[in-house]
Every structure is written in structure tokens, then in C-alpha cells.
Amino acid sequence: MISAQAFGDPGKMKDYHYTGPVEHRFSPYAYNGGTVLAVAGDDFAIVASDTRLSEGYSIHSRDSPKCYKLTDTTVLGCSGFHGDCLTLTKIIDARLKMYKHSNNKTMTSGAIAAMLSTILYSRRFFPYYVYNIIGGLDEEGKGAVYSFDPVGSYQRDTYKAGGSASAMLQPLLDNQIGFKNMEGVQHVPLTQEKAVQLVKDVFISAAERDVYTGDALRVCIITKEGLKEQTVPLRKD
């Protein structure tokens, strides 16, 4: 945008003069896109993410899933700045090992969530530019979802979408899983098959309208039997 100061009286151009040293800002962050989603059921949890890694108008990779396995019962989905995602998952892996060695047991989902909150807040004044969602089973075997903001505020949810298409997915989940804005419908508990189908459909819709979401969808299903993974192709444009 040409500033108002460059134009004096109409018909006359102002004299050009050198303004002195110009400051160029370096930004330590980049935005790599991606969408993450987690749903908790009665005895299962699902964490899903698309696999596209982008920057600006370009694609870095079509096969970069954003779900990271932490334990047999917990999966972390993180999107935002990929550099911080990688460092954060490295730090969490190290902390999990330390806990296991000193306490002789694996960390529970709730404990991992509380720990992640403190890790994120320790960088309150130079944050990790990451939107985290943890999905897993709690100590009773019920599904649990914990959603975070970049500086560590978190809460337990039934379902949550994060990342570039989160604003498109969250209202749809509110309607289909939370039964919001609907009258006279039976609040049937969500089955695993319906939840997986819903997650796939919701990502197909997100890929239509969000340029950062696409290529493929990685779905991680967590049950007491263990972890199962599915990959579904999405739009590549």
C-alpha cells in the first residue's frame, strides 16, 4: 500500500531521499499447516491427522503424518510449526523414558497431559508454535481427549479439532457427536465404526475447502488391545 506521505500536491512528486538504515525482521516461526482431530468413545479413542506439510503456496511433503505414538495407550497429534512439533515430541519422548526409569511404570494419559502443559508453559515467553491434542485411554479404560493451546492451557474433551481446518471441523463435530442444534434425536453413544466413518467424511470435507489439508488421512484407533492405524487418500490439489 503506497503511504499518504509519498504524495504531496497533486501533479507534483515529492523529492526522493534516502531514509537511513532499514530494519528487516527475522521471524523464528513458519506455518506448515495441517489439521488434527481426536474423538473419545466409551472404550476407544481416535486420533486422526492429514499428512500434508506445506509452506506458503508450496508443498514440502505429501506424507508427513502429525500423529505421534507416545505409549501403547496414548497418541499425540500436533500441528503448526513443524520444527517445534519435532522438538516437542523429542522432549516428551525423553520425559516419558525418565518417568518410566524412575517410577517403574508407564505414564497414564492424564499424567502426560499435565506434563505437556508444564512443558509448554515453561516456554511462555517464546512459545512452541504447536497446537496439541492428546488422545488415549484413561486409567478406567475409557476414551480421553485433552486439547491444548500453544502455551499450555488444557482441558479434557470428548472431541476436538485443531490446526488449519479446525474452524471448519469443530462445528460439524459439535453437531454430529455433541448433538448440538438438533431436536428430538436420541443421544446414542458413539460406536467405533461410526466414529471412524465420521472422521473420514469430515476430513474429506475439510480437504475440499482448506488448501492446507489434503493428500492423505492417517487414523490411529486406540483400544485396550493396542494401536491400529489406517491410511485413507484425500484430494491432492
Add this chain to the structure above:
Amino acid sequence: MATLTMSRPPFGGFSFENCKRNATLEGETSKLGFSLPAARKTGTTICGVVFKDGVVLGADTRATEGMVVADKNCSKIHYISPNIYCCGAGTAADTEMTTQIISSNLELHSLSTGRLPRVATANRMLKQMLFRYQGYIGAALVLGGVDCNGPHLYSIYPHGSTDKLPYVTMGSGSLAAMAVFEDRYKPNMEEEEAKRLVRDAIAAGIFNDLGSGSNIDLCVITKGNVDYIRPHDEANKKGVRLNELEALQLTGDYKYKRGTTAVLTKAISPLDLEVVEESVQTMDTS
């Protein structure tokens, strides 16, 4: 009737008064915390190629508003005259209005000369208009057609410069498309080969550029004939499962039962209509 006259005599050259006003407006609204509405850009891949008998123009069909897709199937190849078509990248409103204005003026010109319009004429009219607006009209165009002097292809930039070339690309996906052209372009190609080349160039833009997507539109112009193929290739369909082994139920059923949306009040007012005239028209069902 009294007329308002300016106290200042008219200056020569360009008038930048509105620029001052626009800059002030932008400053004022940002102080209040709002931003002026951004024009919708098409974030596009468009290209054109000259072959043996004419030109082939190609474009993708995605229109973006920021990083959200606003239109999944918009038309970026605009009509200028029966023998001249123009692809547009940049601000959607600018490309639409500019091509319509020049198309209208060219038709009047063609009636005045009594001849089929020439591509060079359309090029001259477009560049003179864009230069007059000093780049504020964000229209980057690929102009192609066939006239009495043969096939011609021009690329026109928002500030008003033009290039006359055998193959051109514009838009955010232009680098991806130009890579394909630089690899496989040959002079005097056949029509099918040229169509394949343009299709592949646009496909490169669609899959490798986030600002371009959806389908590929083609326009083949030869002497006396225009093929406006929309879509030539539906490169991306919604939610199509590539694995045939999976069940045919592609997506879940999300239909609402009647009564899911709460009806708060209902008011029915009957309209009193009187029959004025009754006529029967038979259909030709032979």
C-alpha cells in the same frame, strides 16, 4: 442548472488524489481494529501455447479467499470476441470486469471496421487500460486467438507490459506450469499434442501449488472454430475411494429427520387469488 467547478486548473499527468484517500481510510480502520475487506484473488494457474493451426488456452478452476477455497469450479477463460479468448489471474473482479470492458469495446470496434478483430488490437486495448491504472487493477492475463494474420499469444501484466510469445504461464502456479512447458514444448505441434501439453501444465499447477486446484478447463482456438472445453479434465473428485475392494458405501448418511430443526412459530396466511384468464397451450409431443 448550476454546475460545480474546480477552483484549480486541470494538471497534466496522473491524478493520485484517491490514493491519499485510500491510505487515510486504511489507517483509520486499522486504528479501530478492523481491516478493509480484501479483494478475492484467484491464486491460479493459467497458460497458453501456440500450435500448428492455432492456440490452446488452459486454466484451473479454484478461487481462493486467503487460504480457504471460495469457489471450487469458477471459470477463468473469458470471452473477448468469437476468435479471441483471455485467461485471467489475480484479483477475480479485476479480471472479470477488464475482459468484459475490452470485449464490449472490441465488438464496437469490429462493427466500425467491418472486420474480424485482431489479437494485437485486444492486446493494445488491455495494456493501455492497465497502464492507465498504474497496476492498481490486479489483472494478469493470457490472451490468445486466431485472426487474419494467424495464431497469436500474449501475456499481459498488471502494470501494463506485454510479451508476445509461443508459450506463456501466469498465476501462483505459473512456475510449475512453465516447468512442464520448458521440458516438452516444440514449435508446430499437432492439436492433440498441444492439448495434452496444456493439460499437463495446468495439472502440475493444480497438484503442486496450493492456490490452484479442482478441474482443468481448455479452450482450443483455430481458424473459424473455437472449442471451449469445460471441464476438460476433472482431476479431483470429492471423496472418491481409489480402492475398489472397499464397500460401495462411500460416505456416511448425514440426512436429518423431519423435525430435527426446532420450529418456534408457524404462521400461515392464505393468499386470495382470482382467476383472470385461463388458456391451454398444446405441447408438440410428436
